[in-house]
Amino acid sequence: MRKTIPIAAAVICGIVIIADYLVQVPWLHTAAARLLEGAVVLAGFALVLGILNLLAFNFRHIRDHTPGRWQSWIILISLPITVLIGTTFPGSGAFTWVYTYVVTPLMTALGALLLFYAVTVAVRLLPLRNGAAIILFASCLVFMILWIPGISSVSPFIAAVRNWLYALPVGASMRGLLLGAAIGAVVASLRILSSLEQPYTGITEKH
Amino acid sequence: MFAAEHIELAGLVCALFLTLAIFTRLIGDNKLFRFAQSLFVGVTSGYILALVLRSVIWPRILLLVQQPAQYWYYGLYFVLGLMLLARGLRKTNALANLPLGMLFGIGASVTLGGTLAGTLIPQTRALATPFTTTSLNTWPAWALLLNGVLVLVGALAVLGAFRFTLPSHSPVGFLSTVWSWLGRTLGRGLIMIILGALYAGALVSFYTLLVGRFSFLQQTISEVLGRLGI
Amino acid sequence: MDGSVDIQANLIIRDPVLLAVFCTILFLFVSIYLSPRRDIRLRPSLFLFDIPEQIDRSIESGKAITLDIAHKGLGTSGIVGAASSFDMLGYETHRVSRLGRCPSVMCADGIVAAVAMGALQGESTCTKPQVLYTGPDPFLAAANIALYSQINESPAYSYGQASVESTLLGQDIEMPGISRGGTIAPLGGLLLSAHPENAIFGAGYYMAPIYLNSQSDAQPRLHNWLCVMIPSAFIVELLLKLLGHT
Amino acid sequence: MLVCAKCSRLNPEGANTCSACGASLAEAKYRACPTCGTINSIRDMFCFRCLTLLPPADDQIDTANIGDSAADIDLDPLAALTHALPEAQLDFTVPPGSSRPPHTAPTGISGIATAISQISGPSHAQPSISRVAKILIYAGVILAALIPLLAHIRPSGATSARESVYGLLQSLEDIPQGAAVLVSFDYGPAYAAELDSLATLILQHLAEHSNKVLIMSTHPLGMANAERLFSTLDLPMEYGNNYLYLGYLPGEESGLRLLLGEFGSVFIYDFFKQQSLDTYPLAREIESLSQVQRVIVLSEDAVTIQRWIEQVQSPTHLSMDALVSASAEPYLTPYYLSRQLSSLTGGLPAALELQAVQKGTGLDLGFSLGLVGLTLLVALITVVTTINDFSKRHKQGR
Structure with missing residues (x-):
């Protein structure tokens, strides 16, 4: 039961x-x-x-x-x-005050801190001896340049490159990744629905 | 009572203090940062809980009480909800299995339906679009065709990078080997390119947040100083 | 809505393509799970093959074993993704409880937390519930994990869906040995750069349990079949469209 | 130092059997770095953490471990980046009798290169150097973030924007005058700096075209965000007639699926005044998603948009605009290419360009300059670290 x-x-x-x-x-x-x-x-x-x-x-x-x-x-x-x-006091000023002056500054400051860590992790990833990290960073630098506001004004060529990069390497490989993840999700859902996997009844698998 | 402007000034000072407290993390771990962090967990959890109680649970309780004949099923949800809360205690632990079973069934089917209808089918169909569209834009037909082939190969290569079984020695094994090889070479390279693109996007995003915080600090400091008449 | 309406008259198929695809997948699912077991050679994955070893070593070195499962969320979104984490949790609980200890679990999803609580309470060796709810927002989760590691002994091993925000902040807090599987994909780049040791993402996340439990060979087989379905569906779509056009 | 595969004890390089359990060390898969004690894969040339050159692996061990299966092991899509194993960060207890070799100073080429490459090493190993590099990087980041506040250069002449901005403008123009639009604020305050400008531009456009705006959120803090934004804008809109806060929708996927029904059964009370939705003329006029002509989702993460597409867009085929954080844009590109999204715009750069294009003026280059600074910083780190890496490899080759 x-x-x-x-x-x-x-x-x-x-x-x-x-x-x-x-x-x-x-x-x-x-x-x-x-x-x-x-x-x-x-x-x-x-x-x-x-x-x-x-x-x-x-x-x-x-x-x-x-x-x-x-x-x-x-x-x-x-x-x-x-x-x-x-x-x-749901609609009161006190609740809004808490949101505006306590929740918002704390959350935004934590968000802002992320840049420091995100830049620092670059140092950690790079000294891997294979070409993968080089590709990753080359691609990162190219995309960062393309993010600069107004960069399309410099030359129409840059806008064309940006469109092509998003349409082909990024669009195609992201589609592959999404399809792969979708297949994984479908298989996992079917396993739950067919009760092959029933984590909600407590631990079932003994190894 | 305090005047409204005093409350606002207190808020600004509080926001300034908390922002700076979080930023002290850059120097190193310290008590001020931990204080801000604990406050963050307490206040934000409380805020979200209050919001859920107020906008999800309370209105439905009211409806149930006012029109029990029409909204009887809310009563059922609340019973199930209380059973879920029983998970907190060891003795009543098993009661939560029923609502959890329901949630897993619903969650899995919603994910299944959504993934099929929203991602798997449209994205697979979109692979064929460039081959059949002629009036997409100003591109010549051969370029459109080439683009379609490249997108197809790229997407399949990335998909091939996520194969978890080794190719067998069956007749289809050859195709499987080729696919795996494509995934190992081209697929992995493409994954690195998108990871680079995502990394760049994240850097831009976090950069915006930091700039936003700096301009907040600038404005708030000048405003607080202005109000204090300094 | 009148319950007595004629079902036949009101039955409308919403999307024939969806129905056809669903039926095909269901047919594949049933036939693969009913067919006899076959030998499946899994692709060696350094990370996934090493999990048992990692757990044993963490115990030997006296560190807490911590799982961080489920992405942020207040609802049913994390459930399917977390299902693979539950296998990991079951495996780990069993392995750790032989030594009379209990793993700690952190969850950013209340539903997943409830499941984890039940799982740990079911183990006789776990005297205290060791589940920590980390809140539905990635920043809240990050702050919570940080507090946890400052108050408690530091977590040594963690697996699960993680948001970039909490991963990056967690990294700065210098949790020893934190290592996470990626979410279904978002920002894999950053996740990877924060923890290049063993980030897994995309389809890999869902396939992780088969490395722990080789009982089921059907899951990778179904996965392969669905992968093959994509180029086949492409060809069918192309043919249909070309025939329709000409 | 080889790690015994059976009992995890550390054994000196060149040993054949484990000193503790007697197992053959030919099976060993990991070894400890002589400098910092980190456990690396036996196939690695450099220590993952401190980049010290590891002693060449015994030929016998190499073949035993790599052999035929090497290609298979590399099949892992991320194996290229996963040489360092998770044990790397576990604190291995060194067995008595074998002491850790004394710490040797790194032999990098230039001071800064070494400093930067050492940053991720354990802080107790080289604290002073690591701190210098950290300070340099942090100072660089702060400097880059200060540029937009200090520099305000506005060149004359019109700006040309990226394609996604024109796509968004076109998509907004396609909304009929006075049509109902559902706007979802799916971002928390953390990402307000990034998405507020886009949200402002959208709301102003909708107000100008006298659209009816329904506002909701699937993020717990999203409604408060929307309220705050509205209070700062002075829009010619009346609550209940032109715009309405529907409220917070929990349940994520399930909640969004529920949205296909009537609004009144999902959001029982409005968020602002806590009154039944029926009391507002707008809610009486627009009862469900079928009367809405456009869905605009502002989101901090890509998965939320994906969920909207899967649960709302695909069954209803509504036009949907996604305004996302810069980090989410590449992830959603396939949905834009497959036309499931009418437009996809990411981040503050797009918002700045949109502003400039709408006003027909030049762009404030402060933010652009700052981003150039950040790019240069990342490029500098990349170059310095790579040079350092290559020089080490070169020395090892000699």
């Missing part, structure tokens, strides 16, 4: 929705829409579960007197306060 019902649920839900992709039947469409809405609501609950997990994780750190637990205190204090502001 512990396994049968969830597997049945997965297979039935899967068949209803995939059938809705293929054929148009009103009652099937309604059923699929109900299921999808259920998935949206459950995704919300999954977030709640995740946040509870995060709180428990940090709570454990404080209880266990782990070094660096002051960071857990900050999370444990700031998280409920933000939730409280957001749920009790």
Whole structure:
């Protein structure tokens, strides 16, 4: 029972929705829409579960007197306060204030830091003895030049080169990559739908 | 009570402080950065949770309470949602299998349908487009044809680079060997070219973010100083 | 919507091509999985062949074993991609639990986190749930992973879908031995440059489990068949279009 | 130092059997770098981390490991870049009795080349040199990012833009006057610097053509972003009549698939005032995606656009414009080439060119100069590191 019902649920839900992709039947469409809405609501609950997990994780750190637990205190204090502001005064200025002056600067600054690391990793990748890294960096430099705003004004030739590069080497190989990934996704989905793979019932494979 | 402009000034100072705190990471790991990081995790998780509670769960609770006959299925979702939350405790662990099974079935079928209809079929069909279109643009017919052949070969070569079995010794084995060889040579080279293009794009993207932050710092510092009358 | 309407009259095929392709794939899937086992020689992959060894060595060196599974997200998008991570998780849990330890798992997706929790709670040796939810945004995940590594012992080995943002930031935090499989593709370049040791992406991500569990030879066979279908479909499409035009 | 394949102990070069378990070392696949102790593949010539030349592998070991299967192992699409193995970063405990050789100074050609090449090495190995290189790179990046703030050069004359900009303009012109447009703000505040300018240009265009704009987001922070952007713009639009915040749509793929139904059942309340959607004239007029003429998605990552194409564009065949971060543009090119996207525009460079083209003026070259600076920096790193690499190889050859 512990396994049968969830597997049945997965297979039935899967068949209803995939059938809705293929054929148009009103009652099937309604059923699929109900299921999808259920998935949206459950995704919300999954977030709640995740946040509870995060709180428990940090709570454990404080209880266990782990070094660096002051960071857990900050999370444990700031998280409920933000939730409280957001749920009790949803349209208020306070919630907007939190977004504008706390969330935005922190996130944007973290984003801006990435450039430093992204440039630094170039150093690490280069000293590989094969030609692959050389191709990668040559291509990177060419594309960076093509990104410069107004570069097309310099010569119509550059605009033509840019179009060609995007249409052929990038377009073609990206298409190959996308097709490969799509095949992988199709095979993996079919395995889940046919219940060959059922991670939701707990660990199944013993090695 | 504080005046609105004081609150805004406090916000600007706070934003300035937090931005600089994050940037101290460049010098090295330090307490200020860790403080900012913890605050980021706390506040952003809280923000997203509040948003989900407010815009996904709460409206549906209201509908269920107001019109239970019409929206009975929301009740079902909430029961399933609570079962999902049971995953947090070891004893009630198995209850979550049902909603998870449902989610996996839905997720896999949505991915399957979407990938087939949106990527696999249209992208494969697009491989044939250059061979059958004559009035695409100003290109001459032979160039269009050559372009089509090159795109086809390129795409198949990259696909060949992702083969996971060794060619067998069957009659089709020869074709398979050729394909693998194409993947190993041309395919890998093309992968490196797109990785270079993606890397360049990411550098440009992150560069924009950094420039944006610098101009924010410039504007905010001058504004804060201006308001304080310095 | 009236449930009593005549189904026959209302049944409309949305897209004949989609239906035909789906039926072909389904036929291939069923016939391959029902056919007898065959010997499949897998292509040697340094990264994938080494996973068991990596795990053993991490345990020997006394480091925590950490899996970082699922990309950012608040929904069902990560599920199919994460399915391959679950095989890795099952494998690792089993291997580690022989030594009385428990792997740590980080997830950026609540649904995936719930599955991982169940998986770890099912193992008798895992006393505490070792799953950390890292939040639905890549930056949030990055900050969370960083905090985790600062508070806890540093993770030694990680596998899964990762966003470039969290990979780059994670790299700066100098997590020893962090090594990740790529996402389905985005920004593979950066991922690769951050962790050139063993980035896998594209189709490779979905194929990783077969290197751990050789029970199923059908998955690579189906994969190959679908690969072959693409040039075949191209030829069919070309013929149809040419015939239609002339 | 050879790593025993059986018990992972380190054994001196040239040993035939493992000193701990007695297994044959001909099976060994890895060895430790004499300088920094990093574990490298036995086939590597240089240490992955510190670039020290590794002692030549014993012939016997070479054949045993490479042999016929060498070509097969290289079949991995990324094997070319994956010489260094994951163990490289694990802290291998050196068995008692075999001590790590003393640290030897690197013998690079020039100071800076060595410094830069050493940057990724373990910080405890050469902290001072590594720091110098890091400081140089960071200083270069900061300098490049300051150029746009300091330099403002605007040449006279019209600018010519990349093709994608003209494509976007054409695509926008094709939207009928007064038609309904769904705009999705799928980016968080982190990417606001990049996508806000494009979003502003789009919204201004839609306001000028009196289009009806429905705004939604599949990113948790996207709606707040849209609200902030609207508050800074002074658009002649009235909430509820000309534009409406539908709200945040979770569930990603499932959510987008759900969008094919009626808006009212997906977004129960609007985001701004938390009122039922029926209370707004715009929502009563446009109830579902079938009444929308155009979908414009602004996204920070490529996968979101891919999802939109798969779940929304392919069943409805709606025209869809993608405005993405620069990092996502190459990834989405196939969709543009296959006409699944009406237009594909990436990053701030495109936004700057679009602005210049619309106004018919010259382009502010500050950002261009900064990007030139960054390109030069990357090129410099590439050249210096490659020269250093080659010189080491040359020395080894001698």
